[in-house]
Amino acid sequence: MHDRNDHPVISRRGLLVGAGVLAGSLVVPGMANADTKFPMPTGSDLNVLITGDAGTGEAGQRAVAAAAKQIYQAERIELAVGLGDNIYEDGAESVDDDEFSTKFEQPNAGIDVPWLMVLGNHDCSGIFPGSGGNPSKGDHEVGYHQRSRRWYMPSRYYQVALPASGTPLVEFFALDTVPVASTVMQTDPNYAWDGPYMRQQRQWLDRALGASRATWKIVLTHHPYRNNGKHGNAGAYDGVTTGDYMSGKHLQELFEQVVVGRADYILSGHDHTLQILDTALKSKGTQQIICGAAAKKGDGSSKVTNPSFWQDFSSLGFMVAKIRGTALTLDAYTVDPATSTARLAYTHHRPR
Numbered sequence: 001m002h003d004r005n006d007h008p009v010i011s012r013r014g015l016l017v018g019a020g021v022l023a024g025s026l027v028v029p030g031m032a033n034a035d036t037k038f039p040m041p042t043g044s045d046l047n048v049l050i051t052g053d054a055g056t057g058e059a060g061q062r063a064v065a066a067a068a069k070q071i072y073q074a075e076r077i078e079l080a081v082g083l084g085d086n087i088y089e090d091g092a093e094s095v096d097d098d099e100f101s102t103k104f105e106q107p108n109a110g111i112d113v114p115w116l117m118v119l120g121n122h123d124c125s126g127i128f129p130g131s132g133g134n135p136s137k138g139d140h141e142v143g144y145h146q147r148s149r150r151w152y153m154p155s156r157y158y159q160v161a162l163p164a165s166g167t168p169l170v171e172f173f174a175l176d177t178v179p180v181a182s183t184v185m186q187t188d189p190n191y192a193w194d195g196p197y198m199r200q201q202r203q204w205l206d207r208a209l210g211a212s213r214a215t216w217k218i219v220l221t222h223h224p225y226r227n228n229g230k231h232g233n234a235g236a237y238d239g240v241t242t243g244d245y246m247s248g249k250h251l252q253e254l255f256e257q258v259v260v261g262r263a264d265y266i267l268s269g270h271d272h273t274l275q276i277l278d279t280a281l282k283s284k285g286t287q288q289i290i291c292g293a294a295a296k297k298g299d300g301s302s303k304v305t306n307p308s309f310w311q312d313f314s315s316l317g318f319m320v321a322k323i324r325g326t327a328l329t330l331d332a333y334t335v336d337p338a339t340s341t342a343r344l345a346y347t348h349h350r351p352r
Contacts, residue, residue: 036149037114037148037149037150037152038112038113038114038149038150039114040079040114040160040162040163040164041078041079041162041163042162042163042164042165043078043163044163044169044325045169045322045323045324045325046078046079046162046169046170046321046322046323047075047076047077047078047079047320047321047322047323048077048078048079048080048081048320048321048322048323049068049071049072049077049079049080049081049111049113049318049319049320050080050081050083050267050289050291050318050319050320050321051064051068051080051081051082051083051291051294051318052081052082052083052084052085052222052268052269052270052290052291052292052293052294053083053084053085053120053269053270053272053292053293053294053295053296054082054085054086054103054104054107054294054295055085055086055087055088055099055103055104055122055295056088056103056295056296057088057099057102057103057106057107058295059337060294060295060296060297060316060337061103061107061294061295062107062340063316063335063336063337063338063340064293064294064295064316064317064318064335064340065107065108065111065294066340067318067333067335067336067340067341067342068111068294068318068333068342069110069111070341070342071318071320071333071342072110072111072113075320075322077111077113077320078113079113079114079115079116079162080108080111080113080114080115080116080150081115081116081117081172081220081267082104082115082116082117082118083118083120083220083221083222083267083268083269083270083291083292084117084118084119084120084121084122084123084221084222084269084270085120085121085122085123085130085222085269085270085292086103086104086117086119086120086123086141087099087100087103087104087122087123087141088103088122088129088295089122089125089129089130090122090125090129091122091123091124091125091134091137091138091140091141092123092137092140092141092144093140094140095140095143095144095146095147096147097140100144100147100148100151104148104151105148105150108150111150112149112150113150114150114152115150115151115152116152116153116160116172116174116220117141117151117152117153117174118153118174118175118176118177118220118221118222119135119138119141119153119156119176119177119178119222120178120222120269120270121178121181121182121183121222121223121270123137123138123141123178124136124137124138124178124182125137126182126184127184128183128184130183131182131183131184132178132179132181132182132183132184133182133183133184133185133186133187135176135178135179135182135186135188135191135197136188136191138156138176138178139156141153142154142155142156153174156176156201157173157174157175157176157201157204157205158174159171159172159173159174159208159212160172160174161212161214167213167214167215168212168213168214168215169214169215169216169323169324169325170214170215170216170217170218170323171212171214171216171217171218172218172219172220173205173208173209173217173218173219173220173263174220174221175201175205175219175220175221176201177221177222177223177251178222178223179191179192179193179195179197179198180193180198180244180245180248180250180251180254181222181223181234181237181245181246181248181251182245182246183245183246184245184246185243185244185245186245193244193245193250194250198250202254202258205254205258205259206258209258209259209262209263210262215325215352216264216265216323216328216352217262217263217264217265218263218264218265218266218267219259219263219265219266219267220267220268221266221267221268222268222269222270223237223248223251223268223270224266224268224269224270224271224288224290225251225252225255225256225259225260225266225268225279225283225286225288226266226277226279226283226288226305226306227268227270227271227275227277227288227290227303227306228273228275228277228290228302228303228304228305228306228308228311228313229271229272229273229275229290229298229301229302229303229313230271230298230301230302230303231270231271232303232305233252233305233306234248234249234251234252234255235247235248235249235251235252236248259286260283260284260286261283261284261285261286262286263286264285264286264287264328265286265287265288265289265328266286266287266288266289267289267291268288268289268290268291268292269290269291269292270290270292271290271292271298272292272293272296272297272298273290273292273293273297273298273302273311273312273313274290274291274292274293274310274311274312274315274317274319274332274334274345275288275289275290275291275308275310275311275312276289276308276309276310276311276330276332276346276348277289277290277306277307277308277309277311278306278307278308278309279306279307287350288306289319289330290311291317291318291319293312293315293316293317293318294316294317294318295316296316297314297315297316298313298314299313299314300313300314301313309346309348310332310345310346310348312332312334312345315334315335315345316334316335316337317332317333317334317335317342317345318333318335318342319331319332319333320333325352326351326352327349327350327351327352328349328350328352329347329348329349329350330347330348330350331344331346331347332344332345332346332347332348333345
């Protein structure tokens with residue numbers, strides 16, 4: 001199955017190159033594929049590194065990556081997640097852009113696992129950095145999937161069920177939220193809030209969530225549904241409540257009509273903070289996590305409108321999800337940028 005731009009969309013039971021399983025051997029010279037990419041996990045439990053808004057290539061990112069590498073080695077992490085804004089400030093200019101190396105490969109060298117990546121507003125910058133006004137620019141990051149052992153983005157939106165055989169322990173649904181949360185109006189009709197691309201993505205997500213047999217269902221996005229940081233909740237991003245784009249009101253509709261009550265977690269970045277929110281009761285079991293402090297940190301400001309278990313609005317950091325059949329545990333780490341060391345700040349345990 002393909003989207004409008006002929007990008008492959010992964011079915012729950014399908015096997016794609018990045019899943020690490022193919023019948024026979026397919027080698028494309030100069031490109032990563034099933035034989036060269038880091039393999040997807042196959043075990044009955046899974047530890048996942050969660051990062052977001054990482055791609056600066058600067059000291060903050062390097063400090064977080066160095067701290068995360070220590071936890072990766074200690075906790076037997078087999079998968080990582082990058083929640084958008086992968087290439088600051090304007091996104092990649094081509095699949096050969098050297099910023100893939102300086103802002104992803106080099107900082108994360110040694111964390112040798114597949115990284116499930118999603119697009120952020122800075123990855124799709126238009127005239128203004130971070131505007132999200134040129135979604136097609138994200139195709140460079142999709143193309144980079146064929147160039148990297150660790151970067152996993154076979155399409156602008158996709159799903160990955162693990163393990164790939166049998167009943168999955170967890171299924172990840174990676175979304176592209178940029179077209180419905182940009183700070184400018186989309187001028188390409190394909191990427192309009194009600195255009196073909198978003199309609200197809202919504203239809204895919206609805207079918208995929210409905211068909212999933214996974215014990216845990218986790219939606220990966222850049223823009224959050226609920227958020228106590230400065231950007232606020234979808235539908236009122238940055239205090240804007242009107243218009244089809246900046247407010248994120250159509251993304252709010254997508255969350256509430258398709259995701260809430262069907263996914264266990266929404267993992268998002270965008271806000272440069274760390275938040276483990278207590279949203280499951282009001283959101284039919286769907287819990288919102290914000291993890292966008294892998295390179296930039298908040299200034300301590302917040303717009304608290306949602307109950308929380310724990311939140312930090314002024315530290316660099318990352319999280320680790322320990323996914324088991326009977327429970328999912330989230331460990332939140334803050335990072336000292338001067339020493340590149342991680343401190344376990346909070347642990348949240350959720351039984352199945």
